[in-house]
Amino acid sequence: MPINIPTHLPAAEKLREEKIFVMDTDRADTQDIRPLNILILNLMPEKERTELQLLRLLGNTPLQVDVTFMTMATHESKNTSKSHLDEFYVTFEEIRGRRFDGMIITGAPIEHLPFEEVNYWEELTRIMDWSDRNVTSTMTICWGAQAALYHFYGIGKQPLHEKCFGVFRHTVSDPTVKLARGFSDLFVAPHSRYTEVSADEIRNHPDLDLLSESEEAGAFIVLSKDEKRIMITGHLEYDAGTLAEEYRRDRAKGLDTAIPKHYFPQDDPENDPLNTWRSHTFLLFSNWLNYYVYQETPYVWA
Template sequence: MPIKLPSTLPAFDVLTDEGVMVMSDDQAARQNIRPMRIALLNLMPKKIETETQFARLIGAHPLQIELTLLRPAEHVSKNTSEAHIGAFYQTWDDVKDQKFDGLIITGAPIEQMPFEDVTYWDELTQIMDWTQTNVHSTFGVCWGGMAMIYHFHRVQKHLLAAKAFGCFPQANKHASSPYLRGFSDTCVVPVSRWTEIMQEDVDQHPALRTLLASDEVGPCLIEDTAHRALYIFNHFEYDDETLKGEYDRDVAKGAPINIPMNYYPENDPSLAPENRWRSHAHLLYANWISEMYLTTPFNMDEIGTTVEDLRG
């Protein structure tokens, strides 16, 4: 089954051309099934690019997915048109009385700021608390994952001396986890950040379990059973040339930046980068959706109970 998207959303045509199964609202209304409801709280400046990346991953699943796009009410986007925001996005206040099977909180280019200095931090803390009663499973990505692990466990982020930038091997620490079903012993994940989470800080919290990690760039994927959440500090959702775009941007600005590690063939930026993470990206998000499907209540009013309670 496909992902349900407005036919006028830019991602609709992009994903259709790629062969991803998408359907319009009219088509979805003719199917007598309950779709999985997933919201995307998009904190990235290039919203169209980000919404397409995540829609591509969750749209590859055989279940019908209804995607809701959210934005912070207390932040005005400078890189996406008001027309696009007005046509496709809602605020948390618009949906806070609703229930969702899943919520993705994206990264944001503000990782070097203290959390409390972010203009929409108060709103985000309300949203994170709201997930405990209105969302069955939450997926925090990069800064979004760091914000969640800080809010719920006070695990601090730490500034790096140099940007972690490139494609880094990650070790599979818990092959029996349903979220890593089908994963190889190692996988490669794009990384682009100035901060990190320390494994020794994570180890202080028994409810947290590291699923993927790297000796070079630290924990990658953490499961938080107590809050029905996953935190990933890297970017499985990135397109083939996302790191290239970031590198070219910084080079054009004259900003200090290293060639992204393990990304270009022969470490040569004149060559086309190779995507070595796509299959594991699809696998991770498919496993996340499958686990939601197995544990979420059919009656959405019951969302907010724990996975353990549902499995009885």
């Protein structure tokens, strides 16, 4: 089944080129069907790239998905045009009276700041608290996951001696958990961050399960005991070339960023990287939409 997106969203054409079934809102309005309503709070600077990455994954299931993009009212985006945001995004005040079946909160390149010093932290905490009452299941990614762990569970982030940057091997603690159904015993995933959360703090928290971790990259997939919150510290949604672009961007800024680990063939930045995590990315999003959203959400919100 298709994803329903705004009629003129730039990502739509690229999705069609990739043979992903896209239905725009004009056509969707003519169909008598109850789609899953997914809200995406996009905190990434290059919002159009993140839109494409996430829509690609949400469009790879048998379920019909209606996507709403949200931006922060208390933060002005420097990398995305105001016209794009005005046409395709809503603010919290515009949707706070609605309920959603699922929600995604992306990462943001602001790890160097204490949470309370982020200029939209107060608004974000209001949104996260609202999501507890108005969203069936929420998935948070990278900094978004750290923010959720801090706000709901009091688990802070610590700076790393060097950037966690590359594609790392992970294991699953319990393959019978629905979110990990179909996962291999070992799988890889990209990470790109300067901070980490303590795996031991997560293990010792009575309301959390550490579903997946890496010897090199640490805690990866965290699941709340009530299964309403999924927190992912890496970037399974990344394209094959995303880490390469980040590496070249950092080097161009004069940063002493090391080559991403286990990423370029022969560790040579002149070689094109391969996407070795794609299958598990699609599987994770499919499991989330099926088991944690579709199977749990009410057909009619009370």
